Amino acid sequence: MRKLDIPAIQHIATGAALMGAGGGGNPFIGKLMAISAVRQFGPVTLLDPSEVPDDAVVSSPSGIGAPAVTLEKFPNGSEFKLAMKKLEDLLGKPITAVFPIEAGGINSMMPLVVGAQMHLPVVDADGMGRAFPELQMSTLVLAGHKICPIVMADEKGNSVIINTDDPHDAEKFARAITVQMGATAQSASDTTTGKALREDGVTGIMTLCEKIGTLLSAVSQYPTVADALQDLLQVTHGYHMMTAKITDIRHVTKGGFNFGTVIFNGLDEDQGHTGQLEFQNENIVFKREDTVLATAPDIIALVDTETLMPVTNEMLHYGKRVFVLGIPCNPKWRTPAGIKSVGPRYFKYDLDYEPVEDRVKAFRSQTVEAVK
Amino acid sequence: MRKLDIPAIQHIATGAALMGAGGGGNPFIGKLMAISAVRQFGPVTLLDPSEVPDDAVVSSPSGIGAPAVTLEKFPNGSEFKLAMKKLEDLLGKPITAVFPIEAGGINSMMPLVVGAQMHLPVVDADGMGRAFPELQMSTLVLAGHKICPIVMADEKGNSVIINTDDPHDAEKFARAITVQMGATAQSASDTTTGKALREDGVTGIMTLCEKIGTLLSAVSQYPTVADALQDLLQVTHGYHMMTAKITDIRHVTKGGFNFGTVIFNGLDEDQGHTGQLEFQNENIVFKREDTVLATAPDIIALVDTETLMPVTNEMLHYGKRVFVLGIPCNPKWRTPAGIKSVGPRYFKYDLDYEPVEDRVKAFRSQTVEAVK
Numbered sequence: 001m002r003k004l005d006i007p008a009i010q011h012i013a014t015g016a017a018l019m020g021a022g023g024g025g026n027p028f029i030g031k032l033m034a035i036s037a038v039r040q041f042g043p044v045t046l047l048d049p050s051e052v053p054d055d056a057v058v059s060s061p062s063g064i065g066a067p068a069v070t071l072e073k074f075p076n077g078s079e080f081k082l083a084m085k086k087l088e089d090l091l092g093k094p095i096t097a098v099f100p101i102e103a104g105g106i107n108s109m110m111p112l113v114v115g116a117q118m119h120l121p122v123v124d125a126d127g128m129g130r131a132f133p134e135l136q137m138s139t140l141v142l143a144g145h146k147i148c149p150i151v152m153a154d155e156k157g158n159s160v161i162i163n164t165d166d167p168h169d170a171e172k173f174a175r176a177i178t179v180q181m182g183a184t185a186q187s188a189s190d191t192t193t194g195k196a197l198r199e200d201g202v203t204g205i206m207t208l209c210e211k212i213g214t215l216l217s218a219v220s221q222y223p224t225v226a227d228a229l230q231d232l233l234q235v236t237h238g239y240h241m242m243t244a245k246i247t248d249i250r251h252v253t254k255g256g257f258n259f260g261t262v263i264f265n266g267l268d269e270d271q272g273h274t275g276q277l278e279f280q281n282e283n284i285v286f287k288r289e290d291t292v293l294a295t296a297p298d299i300i301a302l303v304d305t306e307t308l309m310p311v312t313n314e315m316l317h318y319g320k321r322v323f324v325l326g327i328p329c330n331p332k333w334r335t336p337a338g339i340k341s342v343g344p345r346y347f348k349y350d351l352d353y354e355p356v357e358d359r360v361k362a363f364r365s366q367t368v369e370a371v372k
Numbered sequence: 373m374r375k376l377d378i379p380a381i382q383h384i385a386t387g388a389a390l391m392g393a394g395g396g397g398n399p400f401i402g403k404l405m406a407i408s409a410v411r412q413f414g415p416v417t418l419l420d421p422s423e424v425p426d427d428a429v430v431s432s433p434s435g436i437g438a439p440a441v442t443l444e445k446f447p448n449g450s451e452f453k454l455a456m457k458k459l460e461d462l463l464g465k466p467i468t469a470v471f472p473i474e475a476g477g478i479n480s481m482m483p484l485v486v487g488a489q490m491h492l493p494v495v496d497a498d499g500m501g502r503a504f505p506e507l508q509m510s511t512l513v514l515a516g517h518k519i520c521p522i523v524m525a526d527e528k529g530n531s532v533i534i535n536t537d538d539p540h541d542a543e544k545f546a547r548a549i550t551v552q553m554g555a556t557a558q559s560a561s562d563t564t565t566g567k568a569l570r571e572d573g574v575t576g577i578m579t580l581c582e583k584i585g586t587l588l589s590a591v592s593q594y595p596t597v598a599d600a601l602q603d604l605l606q607v608t609h610g611y612h613m614m615t616a617k618i619t620d621i622r623h624v625t626k627g628g629f630n631f632g633t634v635i636f637n638g639l640d641e642d643q644g645h646t647g648q649l650e651f652q653n654e655n656i657v658f659k660r661e662d663t664v665l666a667t668a669p670d671i672i673a674l675v676d677t678e679t680l681m682p683v684t685n686e687m688l689h690y691g692k693r694v695f696v697l698g699i700p701c702n703p704k705w706r707t708p709a710g711i712k713s714v715g716p717r718y719f720k721y722d723l724d725y726e727p728v729e730d731r732v733k734a735f736r737s738q739t740v741e742a743v744k
Contacts, residue, residue, distance in 0.1 A: 086535075158536035160545055163458075169530055169552075176548035177532075180541075 001051055001121070003043040009034050009112060011213025016100075016108030016131075017310035018212055018236070019205070019327075021299045023258075023282030024104015024131030025063065026314055034109040037077070037116035044115040047097060049125045049203045052194035057093055058123060059084070059191040060101040061114040064135070064152070064174055065184030079153040079186035080114045086151040086159055087188040099123040099197060101138060101190055103205050104131030105312055110186070122206070127190060129202030129330035130299050133257060133281035135174055136167030137342045139332040140190055143200035150174055150189040154181040183253070202330045211235055219308045228308055229323060238327035239360040241286060241293045242275045243268045243305065246320045251313075257281055262316060264324070267305075275324060277302075279313055284347045286324060291363055294326035295344040297333035298356035301325045326356040373423055373493070375415040381406050381484060383585025388472075388480030388503075389682040390584055390608070391577070391699070393671045395630075395654030396476015396503030397435065398686055406481040409449070409488035416487040418578060419469060421497045421570040428566035429465055430495060431456070432473040433486040436507070436524070436546055437556030451525040451558035452486045458523040458531055459560040471495040471569060473510060473562055475577050476503030477684055482558070494578070499562060501574030501702035502671045505629060505653035507546055508539030509714045511704040512562055515572035522546055522561040526553040555625070574702045583607055591680045600680055601695060610699035611732040613658060613665045614647045615640045615677060618692045623685075629653055634688060636696070639677075647696060649674075651685055656719045658696060663735055666698035667716040669705035670728035673697045698728040 004012070010031060017027035038044060052058065061080045088094055098111040098120050108126070115122045127138030135147050147170045150162040158181065162173045178185045192200075215231055222228040233240060244264035251260040257280060264275035270288075278285040283300035286293050294300045302311040302322040311322055333342060334355065340346065343353040376384070382403060389399035410416060424430065433452045460466055470483040470492050480498070487494045499510030507519050519542045522534040530553065534545045550557045564572075587603055594600040605612060616636035623632035629652060636647035642660075650657040655672035658665050666672050674683040674694040683694055705714060706727065712718065715725040 156536070156538065156541070158534075158538070158541055158545070160535070160549075161533035162530075163532070164528070164530035166528065166530070169528070172552045173530070173532055173549055176552045177545055180544045180548045 001045055001047055004046050004112065005043055006035055006038060008210055009038065009109070011210045011217060012206055013105065013109055013213065014216050014310065015209030015212030016103045017105040017312055018301050018303065019129070019209055019299060020102070020104030020131035020310070020312065021282040021301055022279055022313045023133060024102060024108070024312070025106030026312060027105030027310065030106040030109030033077070034112040034116070037113040041116040041119070044112050045121040046206060047121045047123050049123055049198040049201070052097060052123055052198060054193060054195035056096045056194035057091065057191060058097045058099055058194055058197050059087060059095045059188050060099050060127065061110045061186070061188045062101045062107045063110060063184060064187050065178045077113070077117065078157070079155060080110065080188070081117060082157065082159055083151040083153040083186055083188040084114060084118060086161065087149065087191065090149050090151070090161065091191060095120065095191070097121045097123050097194070099201065100126045100206070102126055102128040102131040103209055107131065108206070108209060123197060124206040125197050125201035125203045126205045127201055129205055130297070131282050132342055135171040135189070138190065139202055139330065140192060140196070140200050141167050142332065142338055142341060143196070145190070145192050145196055145200060147189050149191070150187055152177050152181070152185045152187045154185050202332065216308050225306060225308065232308060233325070236325070236327045238325045239356060240323055241326045241360060242266060242273070242288055242324040243270050244275050244322060244324060246316060246318055246322065249316050249318065251316070258313060260313065267321060277324070278349070280347055281313070283313070285344060285349050285351065286326070288363070292351060293359050293363055294356040295349065295351055295353055296347060297329040297338065297342045297353070299327035299329060301327060326360060328356055373417055373419055376418050376484065377415055378407055378410060380582055381410060381481070383582045383589060384578055385477065385481055385585065386588050386682065387581030387584030388475040389477040389684055390673050390675065391501070391581055391671060392474070392476035392503035392682070392684060393654040393673055394651050394685045395505060396474060396480070396684065397478030398684060399477030399682070402478040402481030406484040406488070409485040413488040413491070416484050417493040419493045419495050421495055421573070421575045424469060424495055424566035424570065426565060426567035428468045429463065429563060430469045430471055430566055430569050431459060431467045431560050431563040432471050432499065433482045433558070433560045434473045434479045435482060435556060436559050437550045449485070449489065450529070451527060452482065452560070453489060454529065454531055455523040455525040455558055455560040456486060456490060458533065459521065459563065462521050462523070462533065463563060467492065467563070469493045469495050469566070471573065472498045472578070474498055474500040474503040475581055479503065480578070480581060495569060496578040497569050497573035497575045498577045499573055501577055502669070503654050504714060507543040507561070510562065511574055511702065512564060512568070512572050513539045514704065514710055514713060515568070517562070517564050517568055517572060519561050521563070522559055524549050524553070524557045524559045526557050574704065588680050597678060597680065604680060605697070608697070608699045610697045611728060612695055613698045613732060614638060614645070614660055614696040615642050616647050616694060616696060618688060618690055618694065621688050621690065623688070630685060632685065639693060649696070650721070652719055653685070655685070657716060657721050657723065658698070660735070664723060665731050665735055666728040667721070667723055667725055668719060669701040669710065669714045671699035671701060673699060698732060700728055
């Protein structure tokens with residue numbers, strides 16, 4: 001158990017923007033909301049999952065919708081209070097702690113906002129170990145836990161309660177309401193027990209994000225950016241897949257999602273090569289020429305070549321220079337059910353999932369062969 | 373207070389199909405459901421509005437969605453039990469009576485289904501005195517009563533609860549969920565008091581529908597169909613606007629609504645004339661050549677030229693011979709707020725509302741002029 005101060009929140013937001021795989025929303029907005037809540041209501045307690053009683057009632061407050069829209073439609077803070085209150089009424093008992101459903105720029109911060117506002121501790125565990133675009137894409141759902149009841153709320157004081165045992169129906173209903181609420185909405189969902197979250201969530205994610213954020217805040221103190229990148233890869237167990245400049249972006253917002261393709265031209269040691277990234281809120285597939293180097297559920301993250309700061313998808317622009325990183329996902333996702341739920345075929349790519357470490361190693365050994 | 377037997381239910385369904393202004397869904401389906409419920413659970417009590425205690429808790433069970441789809445996706449009966457149970461849980465008290473939100477083929481029958489299933493009386497009042505396509509289009513909403521909470525349920529046991537003070541938001545949210553539930557869903561909503569329903573609803577609508585249905589069941593006993601039509605016009609205070617054959621129908625289902633245009637060629641005394649009807653679930657505008665003869669909120673109804681049976685919009689087909697009738701709406705709709713809510717401009721027609729009786733009289737006097 002420890003108190004999160006404002007620098008810790010800043011670091012968590014930065015780290016979550018990286019682990020968010022390009023999605024999860026703008027890290028600055030989430031961070032500003034969390035910092036403002038902590039300034040107003042006092043610091044938030046982070047609980048190690050081992051400290052949460054087995055029978056604790058834990059729920060996840062989160063934003064739903066197209067992250068690009070959150071830039072223009074900022075939650076006013078009352079949405080979560082309404083959603084949490086309605087959820088407690090439904091449960092007939094108080095919620096004892098909150099947790100982030102995903103590690104992403106916005107949703108890693110929402111439990112901190114609610115934790116500060118409602119004086120509830122936040123558990124150091126999430127339901128993805130990264131960000132994903134749909135509600136049913138969580139290790140909690142994978143383990144058989146329910147998303148519902150979901151309480152959704154908007155800035156006008158409207159609320160909608162969704163009850164279904166089918167996680168895909170839950171996602172469909174929530175998405176339809178999100179669109180009607182103006183493309184973003186706030187929610188409280190995924191109520192479970194302390195024991196279930198500890199066993200079926202991704203534990204330690206907030207601490208990992210904080211560690212990443214702390215490292216990235218100190219990049220300028222490294223002798224070279226390459227040294228800092230090495231440390232980042234070590235902390236995340238990640239791979240550097242390409243150094244590149246963005247040369248094209250196709251991007252649409254459709255049905256509450258951001259869809260897009262990013263085209264890269266290689267720089268430095270990757271000069272003369274091209275890369276392509278497909279995203280659906282989050283980054284899903286990255287390839288160099290025709291070789292796929294990483295797919296969901298592994299994490300494809302872009303970072304700035306000078307600062308190593310994560311580049312989320314609403315920050316993409318022509319000419320941006322990035323390192324493209326591949327980070328292994330939590331092993332809970334690497335089961336047949338996990339791959340079915342969030343692997344490339346779910347996102348309509350005709351590709352089998354292979355772990356990013358295998359893909360990158362195979363690519364590197366081929367490249368060495370070719371050079372010989 | 374009286375018991376409704378199966379013939380009474382059949383007559384109400386027929387009358388409601390006429391008052392439903394082309395919309396409100398297929399009368400046979402609603403009738404079959406109500407009759408089957410009464411056979412299984414016993415007859416339903418119809419309460420005169422004066423018999424309902426002032427503080428009675430009254431709610432309306434109704435179907436939402438594109439009526440055309442109900443033909444293929446028949447409610448299984450469990451949806452209303454779920455919706456009513458959830459609504460009672462939310463209210464924290466039992467519902468003491470139900471009422472139809474609209475007079476239409478399906479929604480005039482749903483309270484009878486629920487009344488039989490749950491042994492609740494049905495109040496002889498609705499919220500429209502006809503059918504309309506959107507939830508906020510009720511004289512109850514016009515008088516300031518709330519639609520929410522709305523509990524929606526589908527055949528899979530899914531439920532969604534909508535809470536908003538904005539009737540247009542309620543409609544938007546319910547429509548979005550209806551689409552996700554497969555284009556039709558069942559709901560319980562518009563909870564109010566006995567006093568409010570008596571004062572702000574359209575009272576006597578079930579009895580009027582029954583009277584119309586009884587008359588239409590006896591058409592073959594009249595010397596001529598014209599005699600029966602005269603009686604029908606008298607009972608409904610309606611006007612015969614055209615005798616015609618359907619020569620074209622354009623029809624789409626979009627976002628949970630049926631939209632369409634029907635083209636008529638005149639028959640008999642209207643030979644040589646053309647007519648055009650625009651509908652959005654319900655009939656909204658009818659004109660002969662370029663002269664508008666009726667618009668919402670007045671009721672435009674088609675009836676078969678041989679049987680006088682109402683022809684609802686999913687029963688339209690090329691070659692069908694009909695009388696086009698115009699029936700004055702309940703006076704509650706004829707206020708500036710009522711016209712704004714359900715007049716032709718709301719449905720995007722560049723027309724001012726004028727009472728059907730004024731339009732028809734003006735047209736007839738012009739025609740007489742022209743003949744002179």
